[in-house]
Amino acid sequence: MLNFINLLAQAESESLVPAAPPVKDQTYWFPEAASTFAKDVDPLFMLIFWVSLVFFIGIVGSMIYFVIKYRDRPGHKVQKSSSHNTALEIAWSVLPGFLLIWFFVDGARGFFNMRVTPDNAEQIQVIARQFNWEFHYPNGDATTELHLVRNRPVEFVMESRDVLHSFFVPAFRQKQDVVPGRYTYTWVKPTKEGVYRLYCTEYCGDSHSLMKTNVTVHNTSEERDAATYYPWEDETPINNGKRLFNMKCSGCHNASDVPKTGPGLANIWGKEETLADGTKRLVDDNYFRNSLLNPGSEIVAGYANQMPSFQGKLNDDQIFWLRAYIKSLTPGTEAEAGADTKAAEETNSDGDSSEKTDTSKSDAK
């Protein structure tokens, strides 16, 4: 209970979740159909629906009819009738059985389509972690939103870095759990240009309901590659750090003061932080590096020891970029933010480096 009340202190995050795409072309029961699987799912769903409706009306209709016709009233008596009829029992067991076999066979056929990847599929690596998605493309690009090419089959090679997640795109009618400790696979052939929602649909902890992103289906390969492209070599360390932060850290940390699963990372540089064991620690370059490589040793007071280590997962350049970015979130420290000569030059020339860097590459997410 005390823990429950403590949770009141942890306010909502400002989410890096992209806005929900517009809802269009839906039917009463389904979102728009954007992959070949819609033909494996939607018609069969409707078949089961209509058969069920017929049976339901039959059942409830008879029930209401009998209740009215045979209701107890003065002069009404129970009429003689049989209390068993084996032929009827067999009939109403076996005949629906044929319908069930139909549903099973049709469902199994659709299932095999949905689970057997065609040979010419491109492969995209999917990394699921609490609480964001990461996609790695064949050309080496990496994004937190998914970008696909219309009519190109794609196989997702999926892994989780922590707990169970599940990859679900309603418009594609496809779903597959992402399991830590092994790879799971699924595939899709998107048929319609547009933007669709991708949800995590296996409960994974605090921000499960914010572990969602968008899938954009592009008409051509070139458009897709342009969308996923990010020039790490040309960009400033702060911008690279920001992109990396969004991909690897934003699930648990806000780039503001607002705490989430982990502390908010704005305005922390140069601060004296109290750790869980009561000691005090200055937030500086070494504390920052240690927090990435050996986080459990210096957890901030009030937070659970659940940050995973990035030892071996981030190289020195990446750590450098992240440091630049996090440092830039504390006002007054930008000028020191890494051998950041490019940003320093731009700051000096335009007087406002952040605006320039924000607009230039904001499409690549």
Next chain:
Amino acid sequence: MSATAQAQKLFGHADENNFLNSSKGIKSWLFTLDHKRIGIMYLIGVSAALFLAGIFALVLRSELFTGDENFLTEAQYNQMFTLHGAIMVFAFIIPSIPGALGNFVLPMMLGAKDVAFPRLNLCSFYLWVFGTAFLLTAMLTNGLDTGWTFYTPYSITTTTAVIYATLGAFILGFSSIFTGLNFLVTVNTMRPKAMGWFKLPLFIWSLYATAIIQILATPVLGITLLLLIAERVMHIGIFDPAYGGDPVLFQHFFWFYSHPAVYIMILPAMGVISELISVYSHKKIFGYSFIAFSSVAIALLGFLVWGHHMFTSGQSPLVTLVFSAITFSVAIPSAVKVFNWLATLYKGSIKLVTPMCYALSFIFLFGIGGLTGLFLGTLSTDIHLHDTYFVVAHFHFVMVGGTLTALLGGLYHWWPKMFGRMYNDLWGRIGCFLVFAGFNLTFFPQFVMGSRGMPRRYARYDPEFEIFHQASTIGAFVLGIGILIAFVTLVHAVFYGKKVGGNPFGAASLEWQSSSPPSFHNFDHKIHMNDPYDFSAMVYDEEMDTYVQRDFIDKPTAPVVPEPSKV
């Protein structure tokens, strides 16, 4: 004494010499061995669990009125849905009908004076109390945010009170096992000689089939939860991939119990409905042996389908195919019951009193619940629907529209027997209607938003789903009011209800051949056997304002047993 006075004592209303006042004081209840008192204590306990978990449901549905934050953080919301599920499943639904109704009615339906093991019965009740206390301890310390399904690895790494909660479920499991064992032995050994298997009321058949599941399946949950605790504490490496374990193995172990568990929830409910439909049509149940066999078939087939909860888990496609195929087979015996109930209504004489309203409501709601199972058993549609609100709607239709509805119907049906008082039928039916309407408003929109892609266990959601959530939240409050009215009407009847005799509706099973409330030993006369669905064997006696067995009218001088001694 005169024949009339004797008949009144045996079959009429009993102000004195009934089990409620045969002994007094709190200790005579807490240490009772009387199955009727244990049943009532169970009823109080599971009702409290229903209301607590129900409040959590209203809290979480209120948060979901809009898709943004209202008054719960995500972490708090996660605790609400977890505790709602865990308390409902383990402390309410599984024990409810066997514990509250089964305990009271089963021995009496057999003409027996108690269950085979009265002390084990009391032990079952106290295990329920201790298990629930552990669940409450989890709630009051670090809370619980794993979902009632405790999937790994999250349940291994979360800092919430997983160990208290799993120990609670473990202890509750033993409560269930002991009840099952007790009922099994009672039915096997304590029937009168003349009561063969096919002379048993169908409620008994359903409790027997349930007992088989309770005994065989529950230990698997027990060991699974112990292994989960061992993983959390000692990192034995069975479910946690960080130590070489397999998270999907947990799912297999968990669902191997939890699928049969849902048949523990529904079989007794279907047994109640068989009784209600037949009594309130005043007509012999149609297809007795098919209904009886279908209960056993459901119990056995229910052990073979657990993988249908795991079609997207990463289990192999082959095994997925097999589970889907067998899942369809379980649909048939359930449908058979529904058709037989309808055939029972045909040419009957139907009384639309409160219990019958619940029984008809069951056919409607369980009909939808069962039919929507077809969408989920079908593989291609399930890939889309799994872990969406479609599943949430399906299982609430069968558990609330099924089990809770049958529990309420059964309580109304047997209440006059238990307390010797008649409920207010108008308020009873108002409650039934509000439950029916509120329930449909709450859960039908969830089918639509599920197939449109709304995932489960989401504290926040995209704007396109808002209208469905709002309808659902309003419905939840209507449902809550309906359930409250249903319970208040029952409680009111205990103190202010019109006094009634032993058999106000002319039912023919043996529990009605006793006073209302029954005496301590249940039957103070020699039982006359009759077919439990032969309503022509019952005759309305004007003077006593109750039905009596025709046999007894013909031979009024049945011997009376001596006064029972106090507990």
